[in-house]
Amino acid sequence: xxxxxxxxxxxxxxxxxxxxxxxxxxxxxxxxxxxxxxxxxxxxxxxxxxxxxxxxxxxxxxxxxxxxxxxxxxxxxxxxxxxxxxxxxxxxxxxxxxxxxxxxxxxxxxxxxxxxxxxxxxxxxxxxxxxxxxxxxxxxxxxxxxxxxxxxxxxxxxxxxxxxxxxxxxxxxxxxxxxxxxxxxxxxxxxxxxxxxxxxxxxxxxxxxxxx
Numbered sequence: 001x002x003x004x005x006x007x008x009x010x011x012x013x014x015x016x017x018x019x020x021x022x023x024x025x026x027x028x029x030x031x032x033x034x035x036x037x038x039x040x041x042x043x044x045x046x047x048x049x050x051x052x053x054x055x056x057x058x059x060x061x062x063x064x065x066x067x068x069x070x071x072x073x074x075x076x077x078x079x080x081x082x083x084x085x086x087x088x089x090x091x092x093x094x095x096x097x098x099x100x101x102x103x104x105x106x107x108x109x110x111x112x113x114x115x116x117x118x119x120x121x122x123x124x125x126x127x128x129x130x131x132x133x134x135x136x137x138x139x140x141x142x143x144x145x146x147x148x149x150x151x152x153x154x155x156x157x158x159x160x161x162x163x164x165x166x167x168x169x170x171x172x173x174x175x176x177x178x179x180x181x182x183x184x185x186x187x188x189x190x191x192x193x194x195x196x197x198x199x200x201x202x203x204x205x206x207x208x209x210x211x212x
Contacts, residue, residue, distance in 0.1 A: 033062035035203035120185035170211035171202040
């Protein structure tokens with residue numbers, strides 16, 4: 001999106017340096033989201049009369065949220081459903097979310113029996129090779145999980161992991177797609193292709209950060 005959208009400073013994690021005079025007018029503000037500096041791929045942020053103007057797509061992508069532009073109606077949708085007509089069945093969503101979250105927590109705690117109890121025969125995953133890892137050697141700790149997509153038979157969860165010293169990065173985010181068999185078993189857990197990102201640091205919220 002090429003259009004510039006004004007963003008309130010209280011609405012996003014955004015750090016800028018302001019100075020008086022001509023220098024301030026030519027200063028390109030820096031943007032930090034989750035503790036990482038974001039470089040706009042389209043139009044650079046601008047400082048105009050004390051307000052910071054940032055491409056909305058830069059902010060939405062930095063926060064990992066969906067954005068859509070309706071050119072006919074000149075409307076921006078951020079984490080919104082343009083086709084919203086009726087509420088999604090809450091029971092189905094909650095059941096999928098709970099199964100996925102239970103599996104994630106059991107996996108993160110290295111509770112092999114609990115992981116197996118939640119999976120269907122023929123369960124498939126590309127998170128590990130032959131069996132669920134155990135102990136603490138070279139295994140990430142999950143610090144955040146957030147559902148980002150779903151349908152009647154699957155749900156996708158965005159995962160933030162603090163990795164161990166064995167890896168050459170500090171924080172990893174990626175999306176895991178859970179596919180279900182019936183209402184109480186998980187058929188597969190697969191990493192969504194091209195969803196993995198690596199960071200030196202990651203801030204969940206001020207006062208709770210991970211990495212360098």
